[in-house]
Structures are given as structure tokens and as C-alpha cells.
Amino acid sequence: MPTLNLLVVFCLLYVVLLFAVAFGADRAARRGRGRWLRSPVVYTLSLSIYCTAWTFYGAVGFAARSGLEYLTIYIGPTLVMIGWWWALRKMVRLGRSQRITSVADLISSRFGKSNLLAIIVTLLAVIGTTPYIALQLQSVTLSFATFAELDPTTATQPSRQSTALLVALGLALFTILFGTRNLDANERHHGVVMAIALEAIVKLFALLAVGVFVVWGLTDGIADTMARIDASNIAAWQVSGSRWIGLSLLSAAAFLCLPRMFQVMVVENEDESHLRTAAWAFPAYLMLMSLFVVPIAAVGLDLLPADANPDLFVLSLPLTQGQEGLAILSFLGGFSSATSMVIVAAIALSTMVSNHIVMPIWLWATGGSAVVSGDLRSVALLTRRLSIAGVVLLGYLYYRLSGGGAALAAIGLVSFAGVAQFLPALLGGLFWRGATRNGAVTGLALGFVVWLYSMFLPSFGPTVFLPQHVLDSGLFGMAWLRPQALFGADGMDPVVHAVMWSMLFNTGAFVVVSLITFPKPIERLQGAQFVNVFEHSNTGGSWRAGKGETEDLLIMAQRIMGAPQAQKLFSDAARRQGIAGYLPDPTPDFLRELERELSGSVGAATAHAMISQIVGGTSVSVEDLMAVADETAQIMEYSSRLEAKSAEQARTARQLREANEKLTQLSLQKDAFLSQVSHELRTPMTSIRSFSEILRDTEGLGADEQSKYSSIIHDEAVRLTRLLDDLLDLSVLESGRVNLNIQHGTLAGMLDRAVDATGGEAGGFRIQRNRAAENIALTTDPERLAQVFINLISNARKYCDAETPVLTISAAERDGQLVVDFSDNGSGIPADQHAMIFEKFSRVRQTRVAGAGLGLAICREIMARLGGSITYLPGQRGAAFRVILPLGEQMAAQ
Amino acid sequence: MSRDPGPVFLARRTYRRRRLTDAARMLPLLGVVLFCIPLLWRSPEAEPARTTTVMLYVFGVWAGLVALSAVISARLPGHDDPAVRKDRSDAGDG
Numbered sequence: 012m013p014t015l016n017l018l019v020v021f022c023l024l025y026v027v028l029l030f031a032v033a034f035g036a037d038r039a040a041r042r043g044r045g046r047w048l049r050s051p052v053v054y055t056l057s058l059s060i061y062c063t064a065w066t067f068y069g070a071v072g073f074a075a076r077s078g079l080e081y082l083t084i085y086i087g088p089t090l091v092m093i094g095w096w097w098a099l100r101k102m103v104r105l106g107r108s109q110r111i112t113s114v115a116d117l118i119s120s121r122f123g124k125s126n127l128l129a130i131i132v133t134l135l136a137v138i139g140t141t142p143y144i145a146l147q148l149q150s151v152t153l154s155f156a157t158f159a160e161l162d163p164t165t166a167t168q169p170s171r172q173s174t175a176l177l178v179a180l181g182l183a184l185f186t187i188l189f190g191t192r193n194l195d196a197n198e199r200h201h202g203v204v205m206a207i208a209l210e211a212i213v214k215l216f217a218l219l220a221v222g223v224f225v226v227w228g229l230t231d232g233i234a235d236t237m238a239r240i241d242a243s244n245i246a247a248w249q250v251s252g253s254r255w256i257g258l259s260l261l262s263a264a265a266f267l268c269l270p271r272m273f274q275v276m277v278v279e280n281e282d283e284s285h286l287r288t289a290a291w292a293f294p295a296y297l298m299l300m301s302l303f304v305v306p307i308a309a310v311g312l313d314l315l316p317a318d319a320n321p322d323l324f325v326l327s328l329p330l331t332q333g334q335e336g337l338a339i340l341s342f343l344g345g346f347s348s349a350t351s352m353v354i355v356a357a358i359a360l361s362t363m364v365s366n367h368i369v370m371p372i373w374l375w376a377t378g379g380s381a382v383v384s385g386d387l388r389s390v391a392l393l394t395r396r397l398s399i400a401g402v403v404l405l406g407y408l409y410y411r412l413s414g415g416g417a418a419l420a421a422i423g424l425v426s427f428a429g430v431a432q433f434l435p436a437l438l439g440g441l442f443w444r445g446a447t448r449n450g451a452v453t454g455l456a457l458g459f460v461v462w463l464y465s466m467f468l469p470s471f472g473p474t475v476f477l478p479q480h481v482l483d484s485g486l487f488g489m490a491w492l493r494p495q496a497l498f499g500a501d502g503m504d505p506v507v508h509a510v511m512w513s514m515l516f517n518t519g520a521f522v523v524v525s526l527i528t529f530p531k532p533i534e535r536l537q538g539a540q541f542v543n544v545f546e547h548s549n550t551g552g553s554w555r556a557g558k559g560e561t562e563d564l565l566i567m568a569q570r571i572m573g574a575p576q577a578q579k580l581f582s583d584a585a586r587r588q589g590i591a592g593y594l595p596d597p598t599p600d601f602l603r604e605l606e607r608e609l610s611g612s613v614g615a616a617t618a619h620a621m622i623s624q625i626v627g628g629t630s631v632s633v634e635d636l637m638a639v640a641d642e643t644a645q646i647m648e649y650s651s652r653l654e655a656k657s658a659e660q661a662r663t664a665r666q667l668r669e670a671n672e673k674l675t676q677l678s679l680q681k682d683a684f685l686s687q688v689s690h691e692l693r694t695p696m697t698s699i700r701s702f703s704e705i706l707r708d709t710e711g712l713g714a715d716e717q718s719k720y721s722s723i724i725h726d727e728a729v730r731l732t733r734l735l736d737d738l739l740d741l742s743v744l745e746s747g748r749v750n751l752n753i754q755h756g757t758l759a760g761m762l763d764r765a766v767d768a769t770g771g772e773a774g775g776f777r778i779q780r781n782r783a784a785e786n787i788a789l790t791t792d793p794e795r796l797a798q799v800f801i802n803l804i805s806n807a808r809k810y811c812d813a814e815t816p817v818l819t820i821s822a823a824e825r826d827g828q829l830v831v832d833f834s835d836n837g838s839g840i841p842a843d844q845h846a847m848i849f850e851k852f853s854r855v856r857q858t859r860v861a862g863a864g865l866g867l868a869i870c871r872e873i874m875a876r877l878g879g880s881i882t883y884l885p886g887q888r889g890a891a892f893r894v895i896l897p898l899g900e901q902m903a904a905q
Numbered sequence: 906m907s908r909d910p911g912p913v914f915l916a917r918r919t920y921r922r923r924r925l926t927d928a929a930r931m932l933p934l935l936g937v938v939l940f941c942i943p944l945l946w947r948s949p950e951a952e953p954a955r956t957t958t959v960m961l962y963v964f965g966v967w968a969g970l971v972a973l974s975a976v977i978s979a980r981l982p983g984h985d986d987p988a989v990r991k992d993r994s995d996a997g998d999g
Contacts, residue, residue: 078956079956079959079960079963082963086936086940086963086967089936089967089970090933090936090937090940091933092974093932093933093936093970093971093973093974094929094930094932094933094936095929095978096926096929096930096981097930097933237957240956240957240960241955241956241957245956246955246956246957247953247954247955247956248943248946248947248953248954248955248956248958248959249947249953250943250944252944252947255941255943255944256941256944259940286978287978287979287981288978290974290975290978291971291972291974291975291978292975294967294970294971294974295971298964298967298968298971302964305956305960
């Protein structure tokens with residue numbers, strides 16, 4: 012006999028493995044390495060959370076009680092899956108294009124982003140799922156207890172409650188750790204999906220292993236097994252037609268509506284084409300899961316004592332036959348089935364609860380404003396975590412209260428029938444444009460009430476909620492209100508009875524109310540979007556906002572999506588509109604995109620409400636209404652194409668205009684430059700020409716005069732050469748063909764050279780320096796940098812008009828940049844000329860000193876080549892220039 | 906208002922693909938019919954069918970559906986295939 016301790020060790024090891032797999036997958040996905048995480052196989056395996064502990068243990072119990080009827084639970088999903096072209100394809104496409112976060116979000120989004128509907132669906136889902144979670148906890152506890160009973164070494168039985176509590180705590184922890192990594196529910200939970208894919212393999216393998224053991228280990232192969240089945244109580248095919256069809260329909264409906272199935276099928280879907288694989292692979296999985304169920308049940312009935320719980324045959328058969336390893340494997344299979352269901356269900360429900368119930372209340376309680384300060388994301392994450400804990404705890408409480416007695420399959424069917432109430436609103440919303448919000452609300456509410464009265468409450472037994480006399484003779488003694496024989500439908504199977512009446516009332520009310528009510532414009536738009544999702548995949552309803560509101564929107568978006576993502580979204584949109592910066596025009600397109608992004612985090616209804624708080628309500632434009640009218644769909648498509656074209660043309664026109672302005676400016680600059688150059692060349696030329704004429708034509712010039720005139724000619728020629736040198740230098744720098752000669756040196760050395768080259772402190776010109784601060788090592792082109800310094804020093808020398816001119820050179824290192832300031836005590840440069848001084852041939856004022864006005868322009872070009880900058884520093888006493896140069900190796904040596 | 910009716914005849918390839926999507930739509934209906942057939946095997950007078958017989962039948966049908974679904978799904982056109990887009994507008998409730 013395996014000891015209980017061994018089982019606990021295996022179980023813990025398995026849990027550690029699951030954590031490791033989830034952690035590894037999350038990490039791989041974050042580093043962008045997880046291509047295999049997104050394979051269709053993983054998608055198919057993740058769908059297998061449909062097979063919970065109810066399948067693993069309950070199917071055999073089901074089969075032992077009523078033969079082949081258990082197959083209905085798997086036939087329904089099989090048919091839905093192979094018919095994916097009908098409904099699933101549309102749901103997945105919608106989920107992706109509308110950034111749907113849950114089944115409640117889908118329904119609310121379809122019916123005009125109604126939060127009321129979202130709340131109803133969420134409540135129904137919580138009520139419907141809680142018993143199911145309790146069922147999972149119960150199955151783990153029961154299987155654990157089975158081991159404990161057969162273990163002779165344990166003197167005391169571990170308390171069932173404490174086992175269930177431990178399992179619940181562990182599951183809540185896992186789900187919170189891996190299920191709330193990111194706020195955007197639309198982002199995939201790679202870790203969770205990978206873990207449940209692994210669990211899918213384990214449970215299939217375990218069930219197949221037990222089946223193989225039963226068929227070839229306990230009996231002599233297939234023929235013998237068949238004989239045993241024929242000899243057992245379930246040999247005859249006695250399934251009632253209504254249950255066969257009714258339960259198949261029910262399971263098909265639940266497969267589409269279960270929040271956890273919606274989570275893995277739609278929300279976690281990576282790629283629509285994965286459905287192609289799942290369309291056959293998932294039915295195959297289901298088939299394999301149910302293949303050995305009847306043999307196990309028949310052999311169990313044959314070999315085990317009559318009072319053995321058939322729900323645990325999968326475990327007790329290997330255990331009583333001394334197959335300890337197989338028993339442990341089987342336990343892990345059941346454990347996998349239970350845990351994966353609870354994890355995904357908790358994620359799905361917590362998204363719904365936090366998006367549709369807690370967040371709206373929180374927003375309303377905090378003054379109802381979406382633009383108050385503070386980070387909303389932490390609030391949303393916290394509510395989601397608390398919701399997960401709450402959902403799991405609720406399941407545990409249900410387990411405690413119900414006492415864990417009822418047969419597993421019965422609880423499962425109650426749960427299925429509860430969530431199946433979504434079906435009319437869901438399918439009606441997807442395929443019928445006439446479906447309205449009021450219809451959906453009425454249908455859901457009515458179906459919910461009927462289900463509650465005829466199935467959920469009676470499931471607790473006759474004394475808990477409904478007294479025996481109500482069950483026997485109806486509410487208020489009215490026989491037609493008997494919970495399990497409504498309107499005199501006596502003698503029906505209770506499950507089929509409840510499903511039939513609740514679905515009839517639900518669908519009937521949904522259709523009738525939809526027919527007689529009139530939808531709001533936004534409902535009609537959403538209806539058109541949903542029903543015709545394959546034709547046009549953008550959201551309906553347009554916003555109209557003023558420019559001033561974009562900043563509020565940015566503030567709000569930052570709080571929900573996080574600052575970097577929000578800023579990226581806004582700046583991308585701005586760039587598409589051809590605007591620089593972070594604030595795009597709040598066009599309807601942009602607002603729609605923003606709303607869709609936000610709804611990925613907080614759900615459609617909340618996102619809609621938040622934007623409308625800032626923007627002030629939707630306006631349905633004429634174009635939008637045209638979308639509603641079916642006949643004008645073509646016109647709309649045409650006009651939207653025109654719109655897109657005209658937007659593109661507007662953008663092109665804007666770019667062209669800008670380019671044109673730039674060209675005009677350049678041309679003006681060129682003209683000014685040419686006239687400047689010719690002017691600068693002409694002045695020295697004129698004097699050279701006139702003095703050389705004097706030298707040539709005047710007879711009898713004295714030696715003094717000759718030497719004076721020729722030195723004037725020489726000086727002017729030198730000035731010309733310098734001017735041409737400067738021009739050449741500038742053109743080389745501007746064209747970027749300059750070669751930098753990068754060397755190491757210190758700032759002090761370069762400043763020394765520059766001061767020496769400009770004549771030092773000769774002529775009453777003082778230079779103040781702080782040599783200690785200048786001891787900074789540089790890697791740059793020392794020649795060029797010194798040229799800049801020389802220019803600045805000689806400018807100060809030339810233009811400083813103070814009586815005792817003083818130039819202060821101060822150096823400092825800031826944020827990895829070298830900052831050198833040159834400031835003198837003169838009168839400075841007038842503010843209106845600051846922008847001009849770095850232009851070619853600009854001179855602040857006509858001074859006695861000659862200069863072409865190219866010096867600062869050259870400085871600017873040099874600094875740009877060196878990767879730094881030179882700017883005029885206003886607000887000093889005199890003229891001040893700031894030279895900035897990046898330190899370190901990353902020089903922009905272009 | 907009339908929609909652009911499109912060409913009267915389709916290329917053979919496109920025609921095949923459209924029929925394939927029809928097949929994909931019909932497959933679950935075929936499944937429903939086949940899975941319901943065992944219900945006819947219970948007559949009040951005669952001996953009821955045996956569980957093993959029904960089991961063999963049901964799993965046989967199941968395997969067949971899986972195989973058919975695999976063949977059809979793999980050959981179905983992609984989402985942006987023009988042949989399907991046209992087809993979708995036929996299927997929309999219009």
C-alpha cells in the first residue's frame with residue numbers, strides 16, 4: 012500500500028513542476044523566445060480544461076449509474092468544435108477585433124456596452140461557477156481521502172476540510188501569481204496556458220493508463236472486456252431520448268458559454284487559424300478521454316464492493332489491485348483536471364468581477380471622475396487579485412456548506428444549465444441584428460429565475476432552501492408552480508425539464524422583447540459590427556471631442572495602461588496624423604482606437620464610460636447611421652474609402668506645404684548668402700584694385716607710400732584668403748565630408764592653446780579660469796574644439812565693450828556631458844538677435860573690427876560634428892556662450 | 906438596393922473552395938443525425954440494443970467525424986481569401 016506521505020511528496024513535486032513550467036513559459040514569452048508557446052497544439056490542449064475532475068472521476072460514476080449517457084457531455088462540444096465555421100470563428104474574430112475580455116464583456120459590448128448586462132452575466136457566471144469550483148475541491152479531497160483510508164500507516168485521517176482549504180489556498184496563490192501578471196486581460200497568460208496544457212497531457216495519459224490497465228491488466232483484452240460490459244448492470248442501451256438529445260444540447264451550449272472556455276478559446280487565442288487544428292484535435296482528445304470510461308465502470312462494478320463510490324473507480328481500481336504507481340498517476344490526473352479548471356475559471360471570473368462590478372463601483376465611489384490623480388492600474392490589479400481569492404474562497408465555502416455530498420455529475424449539470432442561459436443573448440447577438448439590449452436583459456433575467464427555481468435551489472435538497480411542501484405542491488400551493496413539474500410537465504427528467512423551461516422562457520423573452528423594443532443608436536452600430544464582423548472590423552460609435560480634452564485623455568490612459576504604453580499610443584496616433592509630440596487631434600478614429608485599447612484592460616463598458624466622462628458623450632454621426640442601414644453599406648464603404656483617401660491627401664498636402672516652405676526659405680537664404688559673399692569679396696577687391704592702380708599709374712611715389720600701399724594690398728589679400736578659407740571650411744563642415752582626428756586630451760590643455768593663440772591676456776584683457784575644474788579628460792578632435800574656443804575667445808576680445816573686459820571660462824560635468832561657458836562682462840547681445848548670431852554673415856553690429864561673420868556658424872557646425880552643441884546663454888550679464896560636448900566614447904563622428 | 910452580383914460563374918478552384926466551406930457547415934449537422942441514430946434502436950417490444958454495440962457505433966462515428974473535420978479544416982481557405990469573403994456576404998443575414 013502506498014503511504015499517504017509518498018502521495019503528498021509526489022503531489023508537491025508535481026505542483027513545483029507546474030510552477031516551474033508556468034514561470035519558464037512566462038519568461039520565455041517575455042523574452043520573445045516562445046514561438047512554441049503559440050502553437051495550435053498548445054491551444055488545443057488548453058481547451059481541454061473542459062474536461063475537469065467531473066470528467067476524470069465523474070464520467071465513470073455517470074457511466075456506472077446510467078450507461079452511455081455520459082457521452083452526451085462530450086458529444087455536444089465535439090459537434091460545436093467541428094462546426095467551428097459557424098460560431099467559434101466569429102467569436103474568436105470578434106474577441107480579437109473588439110478586444111473582448113470575457114463572455115460578459117462580449118454580451119455587454121454587443122448590446123451597446125451596457126454595464127447592466129455585464130453585471131447580470133457576471134453574477135450568473137459566479138453563481139453558476141461556484142458549485143463547479145466546489146466540485147473540483149471536493150474531488151481532490153475525496154481522492155485524497157481514498158488514499159488515506161487505504162493507508163494502514165496513518166492512525167488519524169487528515170481532515171477533509173483542511174485538505175480542501177489547502178488546495179484552495181494553493182490554487183489561489185498560483186492563479187494570482189501567473190494570472191495577474193499584466194493588467195491587459197487581452198494579453199496572453201503564457202505561463203497559465205502552458206501549465207494547463209501540461210496538465211491536459213497528464214490527465215489524458217493517466218486516464219488512458221488506467222483504461223489500458225483495466226482492459227489488458229484486469230481482464231483479458233478487448234473481447235473479455237466487452238463480455239464483462241454485457242454482463243454488467245449497464246449492458247442494455249436504455250438511455251432516454253430526451254436526455255440524450257437534451258444533455259447533448261446542454262453541453263454544447265455550456266461549451267460556448269462557460270466563462271473558462273471563453274477564456275481559453277477566445278481571450279487566450281493567439282491566432283484564428285489555430286481553430287483549424289483544434290477543430291479535429293479537440294474532438295479527438297474528447298474521444299480518447301471517454302474511450303475507456305465504460306470498461307472502467309463495468310469492471311469497477313464487477314470487482315469492487317457494492318457500496319464503493321463509482322465516482323472514484325478510476326482511483327480505487329488500481330489502488331485495490333495493488334498498483335500503487337498507477338494509483339498515484341491517476342491521482343495526479345484527477346488533481347490536474349481539478350486544478351486547471353479552478354485556475355482558469357478564477358482568472359475568467361476575476362476579470363469579469365473586477366471589470367464589471369468592482370471598477371465601476373470604485374470609479375463611482377471616488378467621485379466618478381476618470382481624471383483624478385493616482386494610478387488606476389494598481390487598483391485594477393488589486394481588485395483582480397482579490398476577486399481571484401474571493402472566487403476560490405466562495406467555491407470553498409460552497410463545498411463546506413453543501414457538505415460535499417451530492418454526486419459529482421449532478422452538480423456539474425446544474426452549473427452547465429446556469430451558464431447555458433447566456434446562449435440566446437450570445438448567439439442572438441452574433442447572428443441577429445434585431446436583438447436588443449432590453450431583449451437580452453429580459454431573457455437572461457427570466458431564464459436565470461427559472462433555472463434558480465427549478466434547478467439550482469432544489470439541488471440543495473428538500474430542506475435547505477425550498478421546503479418539501481413547495482417541491483410537492485408548488486409555490487403558494489399552486490400545483491403548476493411545482494419546481495420540478497412547471498405548468499404540469501409531470502414525469503419529465505428534472506434536468507431536461509429545467510433546461511427546457513429556462514431556455515424556452517429565456518429565448519422567448521429575448522426574441523419577443525427584441526421585436527417590440529427599439530434599440531439605441533449605439534446598440535444598432537455594435538449590432539452591425541458584430542453580425543458583420545467579417546466585412547468591416549472596426550468599432551462603431553464615434554466620439555467628438557475638443558482639442559483641449561486630449562491631455563485629459565492622456566492622463567486617464569496613463570493611469571490605466573501605464574505611462575510608456577499610453578504615451579506610445581498617443582504619439583503613434585499623433586505621428587499618423589502628421590503632428591509632432593504627444594497630443595494627437597481627438598478624431599473619432601483616434602478615440603475609437605483608444606477606447607478599444609482601454610477596453611482590453613477594463614472591459615468595454617467601463618472604457619466607454621470613462622471616455623464619455625471626458626469627452627462628454629457619443630455622437631452618432633450621419634456616416635455611422637448609414638452603417639446601420641443595410642442598403643447603404645456599400646455607400647459607406649465607398650465613402651470610408653474616400654475618407655481614407657482624403658485623409659491621406661490632407662497629410663500629403665501638409666507635408667508638401669512644409670517642404671515648399673523649407674525650399675522657399677532655403678532659396679531666400681541662398682540669395683542672401685550669395686549677395687553677402689559678393690559683398691564681402693567686393694570690399695577688399697575694391698581696395699586692392701584701387702591701391703594697385705595707384706601703384707601702377709602714379710609716378711614718383713615715395714618708398715614709404717609704396718610700402719604702405721602694398722602692405723594694404725597684402726592685408727586685404729590676406730583677409731580675402733581668410734574669408735575664402737572660412738567659406739571653404741564651412742562648406743566642408745556643412746556637407747559632412749569633414750574628417751575628424753580623434754585624440755585624447757584634457758580640456759585644460761585645449762583651453763591653454765586657445766588662449767595662447769588669441770594672444771593671451773595682452774592689451775588689458777583678463778581671462779578668469781578655474782583650472783581645477785578644467786581637468787577633464789576628453790576624447791575628441793582637439794584641433795576642431797580648440798578652433799571653437801579660439802573663436803569664442805577672440806570674439807570676446809573683439810566685441811566686449813566693457814572698460815576692463817573680463818572673460819570668464821567655467822567648465823563643469825553634468826549628466827555625462829561636458830559644459831563649458833564663456834561669458835564676458837560686456838553689454839551682451841540683444842535678445843532679438845539671439846537666433847541670428849549662428850547664421851552665416853550675421854554680425855551683431857557694425858564694429859571697428861573686420862570680420863566676415865562666419866566664425867559662429869563654423870563653431871556651430873563643428874560642434875554638431877563633434878556630437879555636441881553651442882548655444883547662446885541668455886540671462887548672463889554680458890554675452891555668454893555655452894559649449895556642450897558628450898563625454899565618453901559615443902561621439903557622433905559622422 | 907442591389908449589391909454587385911459578381912460574376913455568374915466562378916473559377917473551378919474558387920467553386921471547390923466554396924463547396925468546402927459548405928461542407929464545413931454541414932459537418933455538425935451530419936454529426937447530429939449520426940449521433941441520434943442509436944435512439945431508433947430502442948423499441949418497446951424487442952430486446953434493447955446492447956451497450957457494447959452502441960459504444961462501437963458511437964466511437965466509430967466519432968472517429969469518422971474527427972477524420973472528416975481534419976481533412977476539411979486543413980483545406981478550408983484562409984481568412985482573407987477573396988472566395989470566402991464573397992461567401993460570407995452570402996451568409997450574413999443581410
